[in-house]
Amino acid sequence: MLYFDHCASTPPYPEVIDTLAEVMKAHYANPSSIHRAGAEADKLIGRSRGLLGELFGVKPEEWLFTSGGTESNNTAIKGVAKQYRTRGTHLITTQIEHASVYDTFRQLEREGFKVTYLPVSRTGHVDVEQLRQAMTDETILVSVMHVNNETGAVQPVEAIGRMLKASYPRTIFHVDAVQSIGKLPISLKDWGIDLLSGSAHKVRGPKGVGILYVREGIQLYPLLTGGSQERSFRAGTQNVPGIVASAKALRLSMQSASQRKERMEKLRGKLVEIVNAIPELRMNGSENREEMAPHIVHFSYPGMKPEVIVHLLEEQQIIASTKSACSSKDSKPSRVLLAMGAALPQASGGIRISFGDEHTERDVETLGEALKQMVDKLKPLERGMTTSHELR
Structure with missing residues (x-):
């Protein structure tokens, strides 16, 4: 089986699995307890926090541990909005954010906040000047993802961060980096990032652990109360085995990030050539x-239901996806592709391929052969499917 759905989740490193099991077996005490066993568990969390500090060049205490990327995004966005509401009620994000960001802003709108959803170009990119024009004296938060989880479009977060710090230093800048950590370089300080979200299971770590960078000086209104864990920003007993294993996965991924980027760019280039050579398929993005991120290829078969394509590929032992795993069971057209100006048939027929460390050029060739066979099988149905979309 060829697994091309690394954007949804990744196979853990073998040594991460070993670490998870070892810590679960030896350090099961509550890290908030005052006895020795609790102190030892707490020390492991401290070491993990220190490792993140080293990897990103910031202070260890600026990192929080959560239950995943969704909680990290919610904690950052709602935490800032509620904490700094006296400064203003205007928030800015984009039309193409992951659901855990986009739906959070929609919820805040219902609570009285004013939200600007920035449009994107036909390649799926935000314009920094449009963001500047959207800024007001009431803007307290800007949230822009680093890599789009569907198309792989890389947003100009460095330029945005520098612009905000130079012209709007009181506005807080949040970046959803769930799809970029371990794949692309990130400089928290140089880019002026105040908050950054990540998820362990996207970098070959365990599920159920998220990370959140909170720059020193930033206060967050806690979503979870009832304890002083995580600087009182996130109450609840910490997942010690998951945190230690996640820190290890992040270290392993970031140590090999430059080699990974170079190798995946070659794989992506090869697959893009294959897709462009199939007339029925249409690439999405730049x-x-x-x-574009090196590990993601997104294309559409206009007029075809993506779940049909996914299942046909699965019959050939190839695992792919339609869009974000959180939204993959939603049959609606892609909100991201519609924002990019795609017509309904194209927005309804998107397929995402995402690479991992195990993939080779031969794997991409195998995928290409499967795509050609899939198109040959579906082509007779194309006219009827397209007409069905046009009648909606």
Whole structure:
């Protein structure tokens, strides 16, 4: 089986699995307890926090541990909105954010906040100047993802962060980096990032652990209360085995990030050539590889239901996905592709391929052969499917 759904979840490193099991077996005490066993468990969390500090060049205490990327995003966005509401009620994000960001802003709108959803280009990119024009004296938060989870479009977060710090230093900048950590370089300080979200199971770590960078000086209104854990920003007993294993996965992924990027760019280039050579398929995103993440290829078969394509590929032992795993069971057209100006048939027929460490050029060739066979099988149905979409 060829697993091309690393954006949804990744196979854990073998040594991460070993670490998880070892810590579960030896350090089961509550890290908030005052006895020795609790102190030892707490020390492991401290070491993990220290490792993140080293990896990102910031203070260890600026990192929080959560239950995943969704909680990290919610904690950052709602925490800032509620904490700094006296400064203003205007928030800015984009039309293409992951649901855990987009739906959070929609919820805040219902609570009285004013939200600007920035449009994107046909390649799926935000314009920094449009963001500047959307800023007001009431803007307290800007949230822009680093890599789009569907198309792989890389957003200009460095330029955005520098612009905000130069012109709007009181506005807090949040970045959802769930799809970029371990794949692309990130400089928290140089880019002026105040909050950054990540998820362990996207970098070959365990599920159920998220990370959240909170720059020193930033206060968050806690979503979970009832304890002083995580600087009182996130109450609840910490997942010690998961945290230690996640820190190890992040270290392993970031140590090999430059080699991974170079190798995946070659795989992506090869698959893009294959897709472009199949007339029925249409690439989504930019032709400039510098504007796209190296591990994601997104294309559409206009007029075809993506779940049909996914199941046909699965019959050939190939695992792919339609869009975000959190939204993959939603049959609606892609909100991201619609925001990019795609017509309904194209927005309804998107397929995402995402690479991992195990993939080779031969795997991409096998995928290409499967795509050609899939198109040959579905082509007779194309006219009827397209007409069905047009009648909606």
